[in-house]
Amino acid sequence: MTAGCGMSIDELLDGNAKLVNSALDSVLPSGERAHSIIYDAMRYSAMDGGKRIRPFLTLEFCRLAGGDVKAALPYACAIECVHTYSLIHDDLPCMDDDDERRGKPSSHIKFGEANALLAGDALLTYAFALASENPFADAARNMRAVSIIAEAAGYDGMIGGQVLDIMYSGREAALDELVEMERKKTGELIAAACALGLTAADAPEEMYSSARTYAYNIGLAFQLIDDILDADELPDDGGDGTTMLAVMTAEEARGFASALTEGAVMAVRGYERSDALVELAHWLLHRNA
Amino acid sequence: MTAGCGMSIDELLDGNAKLVNSALDSVLPSGERAHSIIYDAMRYSAMDGGKRIRPFLTLEFCRLAGGDVKAALPYACAIECVHTYSLIHDDLPCMDDDDERRGKPSSHIKFGEANALLAGDALLTYAFALASENPFADAARNMRAVSIIAEAAGYDGMIGGQVLDIMYSGREAALDELVEMERKKTGELIAAACALGLTAADAPEEMYSSARTYAYNIGLAFQLIDDILDADELPDDGGDGTTMLAVMTAEEARGFASALTEGAVMAVRGYERSDALVELAHWLLHRNA
Numbered sequence: 001m002t003a004g005c006g007m008s009i010d011e012l013l014d015g016n017a018k019l020v021n022s023a024l025d026s027v028l029p030s031g032e033r034a035h036s037i038i039y040d041a042m043r044y045s046a047m048d049g050g051k052r053i054r055p056f057l058t059l060e061f062c063r064l065a066g067g068d069v070k071a072a073l074p075y076a077c078a079i080e081c082v083h084t085y086s087l088i089h090d091d092l093p094c095m096d097d098d099d100e101r102r103g104k105p106s107s108h109i110k111f112g113e114a115n116a117l118l119a120g121d122a123l124l125t126y127a128f129a130l131a132s133e134n135p136f137a138d139a140a141r142n143m144r145a146v147s148i149i150a151e152a153a154g155y156d157g158m159i160g161g162q163v164l165d166i167m168y169s170g171r172e173a174a175l176d177e178l179v180e181m182e183r184k185k186t187g188e189l190i191a192a193a194c195a196l197g198l199t200a201a202d203a204p205e206e207m208y209s210s211a212r213t214y215a216y217n218i219g220l221a222f223q224l225i226d227d228i229l230d231a232d233e234l235p236d237d238g239g240d241g242t243t244m245l246a247v248m249t250a251e252e253a254r255g256f257a258s259a260l261t262e263g264a265v266m267a268v269r270g271y272e273r274s275d276a277l278v279e280l281a282h283w284l285l286h287r288n289a
Numbered sequence: 290m291t292a293g294c295g296m297s298i299d300e301l302l303d304g305n306a307k308l309v310n311s312a313l314d315s316v317l318p319s320g321e322r323a324h325s326i327i328y329d330a331m332r333y334s335a336m337d338g339g340k341r342i343r344p345f346l347t348l349e350f351c352r353l354a355g356g357d358v359k360a361a362l363p364y365a366c367a368i369e370c371v372h373t374y375s376l377i378h379d380d381l382p383c384m385d386d387d388d389e390r391r392g393k394p395s396s397h398i399k400f401g402e403a404n405a406l407l408a409g410d411a412l413l414t415y416a417f418a419l420a421s422e423n424p425f426a427d428a429a430r431n432m433r434a435v436s437i438i439a440e441a442a443g444y445d446g447m448i449g450g451q452v453l454d455i456m457y458s459g460r461e462a463a464l465d466e467l468v469e470m471e472r473k474k475t476g477e478l479i480a481a482a483c484a485l486g487l488t489a490a491d492a493p494e495e496m497y498s499s500a501r502t503y504a505y506n507i508g509l510a511f512q513l514i515d516d517i518l519d520a521d522e523l524p525d526d527g528g529d530g531t532t533m534l535a536v537m538t539a540e541e542a543r544g545f546a547s548a549l550t551e552g553a554v555m556a557v558r559g560y561e562r563s564d565a566l567v568e569l570a571h572w573l574l575h576r577n578a
Contacts, residue, residue, distance in 0.1 A: 121374075
């Protein structure tokens with residue numbers, strides 16, 4: 001599949017990831033200080049790679065609105081810091097208690113629980129420094145960026161979703177409850193990533209609702225595919241109340257994800273320069289890992 | 290002792306605390322939602338009282354610069370949310386493992402460890418929503434407020450101080466190391482509280498350095514008095530490397546605190562309307578609890 005400028009989705013992802021990795025490397029703290037273990041812990045998780053889907057969305061929505069990606073990069077780094085913080089705290093013993101993340105020891109295994117907690121706190125805090133101090137946007141846009149991130153990551157956003165996830169681990173949840181949980185837990189931050197790109201580009205207001213539709217749809221599709229892939233890996237572990245497969249078959253889930261992807265594509269394909277976003281939506285649907 | 294408008298320091302503290310408590314009560318989330326346990330956990334810790342020293346500083350530095358406290362109140366709430374988050378995370382088992390806070394069960398005892406972690410995360414996140422969305426200041430001031438909070442609370446500020454505290458618990462630290470630790474751990478957030486008041490009032494730049502001197506001095510004096518009071522309570526527990534009494538006698542510590550307080554007073558008493566700040570500095574020095 002080819003997208004913008006004849007590039008494949010892999011090339012597009014790689015290109016944006018290189019931009020973001022280089023920007024993160026330059027903005028994350030480094031150097032020898034008495035307390036620099038916190039720098040190491042922040043970098044260990046934030047420079048861990050991954051596909052950089054959220055920053056990709058920030059950069060591509062900036063391009064969609066005709067903006068200069070230079071103004072979007074600090075916001076892209078900020079949203080990735082928030083995502084990274086959420087993974088570090090998720091992995092802690094009192095949450096999912098995961099010893100590994102992307103094949104490496106998770107932060108609390110590597111740095112100890114207290115430093116991992118603080119590294120997550122520091123990345124969350126730093127996201128707001130990055131957004132508020134973006135030198136390539138004016139104060140009004142930076143303020144909007146901070147607000148977008150704070151609302152998406154806050155008590156009615158990502159954190160609210162985490163709380164629901166904890167609640168629904170203990171009992172069966174209905175489809176609408178699971179959809180709300182997933183929208184909060186992952187959809188809001190994905191929507192924020194998209195909105196940040198528009199903010200960097202000073203896009204017209206009507207584009208924000210298209211971005212929201214796109215984001216919620218790919219976010220839920222992403223989660224459905226995740227649940228299907230997880231169920232394939234662990235065939236006997238289908239009873240967890242917080243997977244969508246508790247309320248539908250894998251085939252239904254794939255059909256649901258496919259319809260959501262189509263809705264996401266419809267939301268953006270009326271705009272020029274939407275090829276990369278269309279390709280991303282299809283790639284997320286068809287991925288095998 | 291009487292201060293501004295003939296009020297005693299107790300009356301001044303009470304008056305400001307009432308303003309802040311009422312503002313916090315109105316801005317913190319409430320209502321019945323599936324995930325509203327996070328609202329309860331945020332309120333449980335944030336509405337817990339205390340003297341509201343940091344918000345006091347925000348309001349009084351706003352007054353010092355001739356500003357309208359209405360513009361300072363959202364920032365005052367924000368800095369208190371950051372302070373509250375730091376207490377919740379500090380109390381967690383992987384940090385200080387404290388079961389009580391101000392005579393009540395600490396957050397993780399009351400709500401469980403996962404919800405306490407998330408409540409801290411939510412309060413930190415919400416601080417940035419409050420600062421960026423302050424309707425009584427323009428975007429430039431709100432941006433500056435966000436940046437002030439993020440830097441003070443971040444990896445080279447409060448979190449850096451926590452990291453040093455963990456390090457120095459394991460070995461003896463020198464005086465300069467302890468002073469740096471205390472400045473980061475508590476001084477930076479106190480300095481931020483003062484700077485936020487000036488930002489709300491759109492104060493001239495030269496006032497910021499006076500505020501910083503005042504803040505660092507009362508911050509360290511506060512900690513010295515804390516260490517003296519703690520040592521009186523637990524006479525056999527003097528060996529903790531993270532108390533200033535590891536490197537000086539109680540008498541020396543009191544003399545040091547007294548000199549710092551004098552420096553704080555000197556930094557602000559040239560301004561009109563500094564009475565409340567002068568009284569606060571003296572009150573912190575002479576308190577018994």
